[in-house]
Amino acid sequence: MFKLNLKIALRNLWRNRGITFINIGGLSIALAAFILVMIYAAYETGFDKSNPNYDRIYQVGRSMQDLKTNYTPPPLAQAIKDNFPEVEAVGKMKSGAFELPLFTNEGTVFTQNFLMADYSATQMFKIKPDYGLEKPKGESVSLFLPRAYMQTLFPHKKDNKPELVGLASKSAGQSGEVIGSVFVDPHSNISFDALYISNDLGKGEDYGFNNYQTYIQVKKGTDIYNLEQKINKLYQTELAKNSGNDDRFKSTTIFLDPLKNLHLKPKTGSDANYKVLISVSVLGFLILIIACINFTNLSIAQAAKRAKEVGVKKVMGAYRVQLAIQFLTEILIQCIAATVLSLIFAELVLPGFNSLFLVNLTIWQSNSSLIWQLPLILFFITLIAGIYPAMVLSGFKPAAVLKGNFQTSKQSYWLRNSLLVIQFSIAVIFITGLLIINSQLKYMRTQDVGFKADQVIYVKNIALFSDPAIFEPIREKIMKISGVKSVTVTNSIPDGSKLGTNTYAVDAKKELISFLDVDFDYFETLNIKLKEGRPFSKEFKTDAVNSAILNESATAKYGLTNPLGKTIRGCDMDYKIVGIIKDFKAQGFEKAVEPTIYTLKNPCGNPKTMIMIKIEESKMSETLASLKNQWLNINPKDGDNFRYQFLDQLYGKLFQKQEQLQSVFFAAAILTIFIAILGLFAFAKYITNGRIKEIAVRKILGASDLQIMKLINTSFFTMVILANLISWPVAYILTKKWLGTFAYRIEMPVLPFIISALITILLTIITVSLQATKAVKAKPVDALKYE
Amino acid sequence: MIKIENLEKVYKTEEVETTALNGINLHVKAGEFVSIMGPSGCGKSTLLNVMGLLDKPEGGSYKFIDTELLTLNDRERSNFRKRNMGFVFQNFNLIDELTVFENIELPLIYNKVPATERKKLVNEIIERMNIVNRSGHFPQQLSGGQQQRVAVARALVTKPKLVLADEPTGNLDSSHGNEVMELLCELNETGTTIVMVTHSSHDASFSNRIINLKDGHVISEKINKSRNEELI
Numbered sequence A: 001m002f003k004l005n006l007k008i009a010l011r012n013l014w015r016n017r018g019i020t021f022i023n024i025g026g027l028s029i030a031l032a033a034f035i036l037v038m039i040y041a042a043y044e045t046g047f048d049k050s051n052p053n054y055d056r057i058y059q060v061g062r063s064m065q066d067l068k069t070n071y072t073p074p075p076l077a078q079a080i081k082d083n084f085p086e087v088e089a090v091g092k093m094k095s096g097a098f099e100l101p102l103f104t105n106e107g108t109v110f111t112q113n114f115l116m117a118d119y120s121a122t123q124m125f126k127i128k129p130d131y132g133l134e135k136p137k138g139e140s141v142s143l144f145l146p147r148a149y150m151q152t153l154f155p156h157k158k159d160n161k162p163e164l165v166g167l168a169s170k171s172a173g174q175s176g177e178v179i180g181s182v183f184v185d186p187h188s189n190i191s192f193d194a195l196y197i198s199n200d201l202g203k204g205e206d207y208g209f210n211n212y213q214t215y216i217q218v219k220k221g222t223d224i225y226n227l228e229q230k231i232n233k234l235y236q237t238e239l240a241k242n243s244g245n246d247d248r249f250k251s252t253t254i255f256l257d258p259l260k261n262l263h264l265k266p267k268t269g270s271d272a273n274y275k276v277l278i279s280v281s282v283l284g285f286l287i288l289i290i291a292c293i294n295f296t297n298l299s300i301a302q303a304a305k306r307a308k309e310v311g312v313k314k315v316m317g318a319y320r321v322q323l324a325i326q327f328l329t330e331i332l333i334q335c336i337a338a339t340v341l342s343l344i345f346a347e348l349v350l351p352g353f354n355s356l357f358l359v360n361l362t363i364w365q366s367n368s369s370l371i372w373q374l375p376l377i378l379f380f381i382t383l384i385a386g387i388y389p390a391m392v393l394s395g396f397k398p399a400a401v402l403k404g405n406f407q408t409s410k411q412s413y414w415l416r417n418s419l420l421v422i423q424f425s426i427a428v429i430f431i432t433g434l435l436i437i438n439s440q441l442k443y444m445r446t447q448d449v450g451f452k453a454d455q456v457i458y459v460k461n462i463a464l465f466s467d468p469a470i471f472e473p474i475r476e477k478i479m480k481i482s483g484v485k486s487v488t489v490t491n492s493i494p495d496g497s498k499l500g501t502n503t504y505a506v507d508a509k510k511e512l513i514s515f516l517d518v519d520f521d522y523f524e525t526l527n528i529k530l531k532e533g534r535p536f537s538k539e540f541k542t543d544a545v546n547s548a549i550l551n552e553s554a555t556a557k558y559g560l561t562n563p564l565g566k567t568i569r570g571c572d573m574d575y576k577i578v579g580i581i582k583d584f585k586a587q588g589f590e591k592a593v594e595p596t597i598y599t600l601k602n603p604c605g606n607p608k609t610m611i612m613i614k615i616e617e618s619k620m621s622e623t624l625a626s627l628k629n630q631w632l633n634i635n636p637k638d639g640d641n642f643r644y645q646f647l648d649q650l651y652g653k654l655f656q657k658q659e660q661l662q663s664v665f666f667a668a669a670i671l672t673i674f675i676a677i678l679g680l681f682a683f684a685k686y687i688t689n690g691r692i693k694e695i696a697v698r699k700i701l702g703a704s705d706l707q708i709m710k711l712i713n714t715s716f717f718t719m720v721i722l723a724n725l726i727s728w729p730v731a732y733i734l735t736k737k738w739l740g741t742f743a744y745r746i747e748m749p750v751l752p753f754i755i756s757a758l759i760t761i762l763l764t765i766i767t768v769s770l771q772a773t774k775a776v777k778a779k780p781v782d783a784l785k786y787e
Numbered sequence B: 001m002i003k004i005e006n007l008e009k010v011y012k013t014e015e016v017e018t019t020a021l022n023g024i025n026l027h028v029k030a031g032e033f034v035s036i037m038g039p040s041g042c043g044k045s046t047l048l049n050v051m052g053l054l055d056k057p058e059g060g061s062y063k064f065i066d067t068e069l070l071t072l073n074d075r076e077r078s079n080f081r082k083r084n085m086g087f088v089f090q091n092f093n094l095i096d097e098l099t100v101f102e103n104i105e106l107p108l109i110y111n112k113v114p115a116t117e118r119k120k121l122v123n124e125i126i127e128r129m130n131i132v133n134r135s136g137h138f139p140q141q142l143s144g145g146q147q148q149r150v151a152v153a154r155a156l157v158t159k160p161k162l163v164l165a166d167e168p169t170g171n172l173d174s175s176h177g178n179e180v181m182e183l184l185c186e187l188n189e190t191g192t193t194i195v196m197v198t199h200s201s202h203d204a205s206f207s208n209r210i211i212n213l214k215d216g217h218v219i220s221e222k223i224n225k226s227r228n229e230e231l232i
């Protein structure tokens, strides 16, 4: 029987091959999107999962009034280990972004993210250097480098002996020992490109030195909440012992953050990864649903055609279940075909997906769970797409069906139309969303950000230039190079980095504001506009000592109407306000400009190391070449390597997340509308085919082509309008929420709503009319001949 | 073989109630060939559908040999139908996606006849029906008469005790119609009971007995003497 049913199925599919193709094609595209989402989700949720103790590792964090941090004091780890037997192991780490050149005669590498870890932390995270790891002796520190770096530095190395590398610059004459290479798992929360392993970290540092990440591994079945309380209590007592009655620590409590949350939603960081994952999953799911709806609708639409078969089979004694299974099997076959196709599609778009999300996923290796997930999905979409048609088709009464003039019953009319409306509603939401995202991004790209990053390069440098007098000779040398317009040095560049904050007082008013340490020509290099007063200038000897410039937000925060000449006090210093600048959006569009004080001298700030150079556009390449050639001479303490980035590119990275979102919405909008239109195309075909006789009769009675086109279009037109009405409020609420994440945003535009309505209506009319034309063009006599 | 008593069938739609069968009494002996005649809408098809267990009446009783059929559940009805009954329709109702051979084979499959046996039975009947060179064709490639022969073959292949035919010649010209009627007669002569709905008195003349329906009643019954004499 199966064979015969299969034959019926295949012959049916072949006879309607156009629609079969549309059906399978649409589903496979949606499935491809869904598979990508699944791989992505598996990847995002799989960080450190290969660690057998994955579920039992926690990061220790501290929670202060308005801040959660994972920086913990080094003695805490040992105290935890000593006091709680349920804690199997503790480990400490310290990591940071610090660029250090390492070189040999063969090559140079720049390590960017160092990680210092004690031996037990490396054991906990299964960090295994390639030739094994001996427990470092005494106070010694062992340096390991990623394989690629080792290859660059020692291309001919065959043995596993330690080697010497030069540090920083040749002229500095320092060197260090590299023990060997280590595999850096990109799928781990612990990332680094230079690993320093020692027996212990932070020896001699007490509870005031919150500079380390502490990890604990607990025994199976440990009550984490309870342990958290106990560790907190321990921390409080230890703190009281060590730092007396310092109020600042009183309100600090300890929390434990599971390793499995650290990538997606760490308590101490942003949960953006998690949000992206959730929204992408919802998207994938919706697209799949839309494609399943196509199946359901077309199968029901086809019902009249299959009714006779059902009737005959029932007359011959077929059970309803048998028929239901038959129809489900038919849909299963199509779903299998779609799955195979979808894997091919997914493979094709994966490179684009990888570069968009900055990941490196593959369909098979990275995620073997796909092997069991795919059949499961197949099963579910078959059910979703097939269960209703199977019930309807297998439920036909033979006595009614076999009379010969059977019409698909009205019962599925509502369902079919509602499903179409749902499809279009989803499509409209995505189109509207996309258009609004586009408007906001366009606004961000065209809006004046208050400074000009074009033709400004940021030079990486390891020499410290906190005192303007030290930087002066270097500036002079750089300025001599033709094409250089201005030079400055600072401790933070406008690439979205958060500035340090400190309390400053004007008169009696104390406020927590951001500070930025700059050098002469900072405002000129970035083309930042002055509102009143003057910029820093070498002509004023006091500028290097105690002058300050505030931005507009800061003057507003202090409520200063006449700020020039006023004194602002902070970091044990009195500054005189000499100028006010206009706000500039160093942090992008999401955060409002912070009230900020700009000074040349600041004992509380980090050292100034970040050099910015403004170069004439026409001389860019030759100027860069000269800088590179003369760098060792210009800035000997930095060394042999002139490394730079374009500031506009760095600032552009702030837009990356939104551009990602834009791409996702673009894909989603295109996919949803495409799949919905595919479904509509096939659906309209069935509907008009079913009305061919009616149309013929109407034509004989004198209806014009236009009248008939209108007749066929009307119901579809109503459905799209309805879909638009349903999705507008949804789209409005969602986009409003999204726009709310920006401090600088557009007013909610009306146009996207109108445009998406026009797009969907137009596409619908075109699609339906394409089908209707055929019915209208047919000669009425031909249509009536069949009977 | 068949005892139908006081059969009632009412169709309820939103606006109207139609009494299609209004207290039908009908007995059919084994081996009999009965024709049902009457004006359009008098309930002939409804009666046939009820007899074929395709429709459930509101009241009355329907005994087949000694089994009461109206109390069976859906599954039991399916089983009874596929073992004991064959159907021929006015509009043939062949499955368009299956070839002649496959269409005829279908009821055997539902009766779980093994494949080799099936092949034998189907080939036998195809030969008998004179459609050997058509066995690989699809229904649309056949003439109406040929299609109806295939439909008859399909009804016979399971060797049913009762064949129900609803206007089997209604869509055929007279020569093709006669072919089909001759087939039914042959079949009847080999002992199969036949109940046939028809509009044509010519067709009815092939049967043993003619039942006249009007408004859901049996209004008259006529023994077809010529046929019965022939039989005797």
Ligand SMILES: Nc1ncnc2c1ncn2[C@@H]1O[C@H](COP(=O)(O)OP(=O)(O)O)[C@@H](O)[C@H]1O
Residues within 6 Å of the ligand: A400, B011, B012, B013, B018, B019, B020, B039, B040, B041, B042, B043, B044, B045, B046, B047
């Ligand atoms: N499914 C149905 N729903 C409502 N009324 C029906 C249905 N089928 C038949 N009827 C009505 O029942 C009566 C008998 O119909 P039918 O048995 O088909 O007549 P015929 O003798 O022409 O075969 C008619 O009046 C018809 O309108």
Ligand SMILES: [Mg+2]
Residues within 6 Å of the ligand: B044, B045, B046
């Ligand atoms: Mg009838």
